[in-house]
Every structure is written in C-alpha cells, then in structure tokens.
Amino acid sequence: MEFTFVDGGVTAPAGFSANGILNSIKASRKTNDTALIFSEKRCAAAGVFTQNRVKAECVKLDKNHIKNGTAQAIIANSGNANACTGAQGYENALKEAEAVAKRLGIQTDDVLVCSTGVIGQQLPVEKILSGLDRLADGLSKEGHKEARIAIMTTDTKYKEVALETEIGGKKVRFGTMAKGSGMIHINLGTMLGFITTDCAISQPMLEKALRSSVAGTYNCVSVDGDTSTNDTLLILANGMAGNDTITSEGADFDIFVAALNALNTQMAKKIAADGEGASRLVTCNVVGADTVENARGLAKAVICSNLVKAAFFGADANWGRILDAMGYSGFFFTPEKTSVSFLSREGAKRYFEDGDTNGGKENVIKVFDHGVPLNFDEDLAKKILTEEAVEILVELEDGSARGTAWGCDLTYDYVKINGDYRT
Numbered sequence: 001m002e003f004t005f006v007d008g009g010v011t012a013p014a015g016f017s018a019n020g021i022l023n024s025i026k027a028s029r030k031t032n033d034t035a036l037i038f039s040e041k042r043c044a045a046a047g048v049f050t051q052n053r054v055k056a057e058c059v060k061l062d063k064n065h066i067k068n069g070t071a072q073a074i075i076a077n078s079g080n081a082n083a084c085t086g087a088q089g090y091e092n093a094l095k096e097a098e099a100v101a102k103r104l105g106i107q108t109d110d111v112l113v114c115s116t117g118v119i120g121q122q123l124p125v126e127k128i129l130s131g132l133d134r135l136a137d138g139l140s141k142e143g144h145k146e147a148r149i150a151i152m153t154t155d156t157k158y159k160e161v162a163l164e165t166e167i168g169g170k171k172v173r174f175g176t177m178a179k180g181s182g183m184i185h186i187n188l189g190t191m192l193g194f195i196t197t198d199c200a201i202s203q204p205m206l207e208k209a210l211r212s213s214v215a216g217t218y219n220c221v222s223v224d225g226d227t228s229t230n231d232t233l234l235i236l237a238n239g240m241a242g243n244d245t246i247t248s249e250g251a252d253f254d255i256f257v258a259a260l261n262a263l264n265t266q267m268a269k270k271i272a273a274d275g276e277g278a279s280r281l282v283t284c285n286v287v288g289a290d291t292v293e294n295a296r297g298l299a300k301a302v303i304c305s306n307l308v309k310a311a312f313f314g315a316d317a318n319w320g321r322i323l324d325a326m327g328y329s330g331f332f333f334t335p336e337k338t339s340v341s342f343l344s345r346e347g348a349k350r351y352f353e354d355g356d357t358n359g360g361k362e363n364v365i366k367v368f369d370h371g372v373p374l375n376f377d378e379d380l381a382k383k384i385l386t387e388e389a390v391e392i393l394v395e396l397e398d399g400s401a402r403g404t405a406w407g408c409d410l411t412y413d414y415v416k417i418n419g420d421y422r423t
Helices: 057-068 086-104 125-130 132-137 141-150 203-216 251-273 292-304 306-313 320-328 345-353 378-385 412-419
Strands: 016-021 034-049 070-080 111-118 159-167 170-179 192-197 232-237 281-289 339-344 364-369 389-395 401-408
Touching: 016 132, 016 141, 034 057, 034 132, 034 141, 034 192, 034 203, 057 070, 057 086, 057 111, 057 232, 070 086, 070 141, 070 192, 070 232, 086 111, 086 125, 086 132, 111 192, 111 232, 125 132, 141 159, 141 170, 159 251, 170 251, 192 251, 203 232, 203 251, 203 292, 251 281, 251 401, 281 292, 281 306, 281 345, 292 306, 292 320, 292 389, 292 401, 306 320, 320 389, 339 345, 339 378, 345 389, 364 378
Parallel strands: 070 111, 192 232, 281 389
Antiparallel strands: 016 034, 034 070, 034 232, 159 170, 170 192, 281 401, 339 364, 339 389
C-alpha cells in the first residue's frame, strides 16, 4: 500500500476548512486559543473518549452529539478544560455548539466541542462566542496553520500530518492535528485529536476502522501515566473523494485502515517525543510474543515505568528496570527466553525496515540474552542512549506477535512545568 505524505493537516482532504484565533481565554496567552474545523458536507463521524471516570463537560456533550453518527464542525479551545464544572460547564459547552451551528447554518448536534487546559475553572464561554464571527469568517484551506496552534497547551511543537492514497480508483486524502504533551496515558483517545478524510465510508465502518487503529497507535503512548479528563479523538469523513462508499470489510477497507494507521502512528510518535520536559523519544518494540495484546502490553509497561524513563534521561543502560516493568505488567512472557537490546534510530531502521537483524555494530548493543546478563561496552551504550530517539528491542520466543509503544524520558523540567501549571 502506497501513501504519499502531503501538506495541509486537517484541511488537506477536499471540502474541509479551518481557522484559529486568540480569544484570551487564559490572560497570559499570546497565541491562538480557539480553533474551528468545518466540512462543506455533513460527515459520517466517530469518536473515542477518555476512560477516566471524571469526564470533562465537553466530552459528555460530544458523546451525546455523536450518537447520531454525523458531524460537520468541531470547535476546540485551549487554556481551560471545562472539566469538573458541573451543570454550568455543560451548559457552556452546549452554548458553543448552538452558536457555531447557527453561524454555520448546520444542526446543533452536528457540532462537536472540545476543551483542554486547567481543570476545575468555569469556561469563559462569552469570550469564545464574541470571537465566533471572526473565527468563522476566517475559515480557509490555509487555516490549518492557525488551528494547529490554537489547541496547544504545554506543547512545544504543533502536531499535524496529512497523506494521500488511492481507494476504489479515486484519490483520497486524510488529515489530522492533535495536541498532547502532559497528562498523557492514553486509553481510547488522546488529549485532543481530530482526523478528517474525504473518503466515502459508512459510519459503522468508520467507527470500526478508528477503534482498530487506535489500539495499536494512540493507545500505545504514555508520557506520565496520567489519563486526562478530556481525552478525545474524532474522525469526520465527508465522502467528497467520490469513491464507492465503503460499507463492509474488503480491499478498500483494508487500505483505509492502513492509511489511518500510518497517520496515527506518526501522531503517536509526535506526542511521545514532545512529552512535557522530554529530551528524547523512547520507543519499545516487543517481538516474538504469543499475542499482540501481550506484546503491546509489555511494551507499554516498559515505557510507562518512571524508573525506566529516569534511566533514559541519564543515558544509563539500566536494563534490569525493563525486565522489572515487564514482570509486574501482568502480561505473559518467558523471562528465560528474553533478550534486550538498545538501538539508535539508524539501528532501528536497519532492523525493522531493511531486515538487517544485526543493525550495525555502532547502532545496536545487546545487554541481556536469553535470561542472562551480558558484559557490554558502556561507552557505546552511552552513545546510543544520548541520541534524541532511542529504541528498546525486547526479543521473546513465545510466538510471532509484535507490539510497539512510545514514550519519553523523565526530566527535571517535567516537575518544573507541572509544579505551577495552574498558577
């Protein structure tokens, strides 16, 4: 399956426009804080949301609005999470949806509302409503550049990807943008993520594709072990590519899912690499597991471990912490048949993309082999572990399943950022 990455983020697919403006939701903010995404045509829509029992009021609203399987607009703000705000918070989210619907001439329940930022403060909804005309008037194909900034909080980089492929003989595009840096321990969503596509696909198949893709991409990311109250991942498909509508599994559906996986994998990496205070991306690959579930579970246990994360911050090849995390994870593996290596980005490319299982002597260092510790070159290990992207390779002999998870190191800056986040 061939995918071509293109520019444009959420506006790359036909019929989608976006914009972002500053509404001063948080007094200290100097960049855009409110984003709007709009489709010319009503879309099939699906979403996955936080598994935290404490859900933001906008999440509750969206779960109600998306029940009909359609949507046409998304409005999102940063600076205030509208979480733990009770009936007033829900009313504020509904006011946003109603105002956007009226301004764009669409149905209220076809507007999805998202917020991110400080928990436990009422959303200054009047500020958002006062800027709505300006926000809607500025909708354009170039507006993704303004929108991608508006959803950032502690993110140091905007996060967007777009790609193009062919489905049913028609050119089809996918676009996405997301925010996520802290309070990231994803379970059926991310902090905020929006996917657009001009592919024609039925709502049931759209939802099936989204849930299938999330399991091996977004759900395999952890920065700090905290699942947000606002985790939301939405996908809108307006069908404007003109392909025959995908209504069942088959070749077209497989391409759709593969494209979605390619898109979401890129975003998962971007979120992990931009974890609050992070200095390096840490990827854990588990191969040879008995099931995909166990492979992914073991990989995520490793990148979730604060001891592992701290070791990577210090570029310390303390592989024992990796085995420890796997051992308490609750996922099956045979320790006596387990091997662990550290790979540089080049080593990982050679191993996974080029099929070179040695990966190059200067790019791979094995530290644990079939349950036995190895004497290894500490200087080489240090060199590999100080790269901005480092990979852990865990080789098992329990089966043929693979799983990957993405995280980052734990630095002093993480504590600094979160020590006074509210104030």
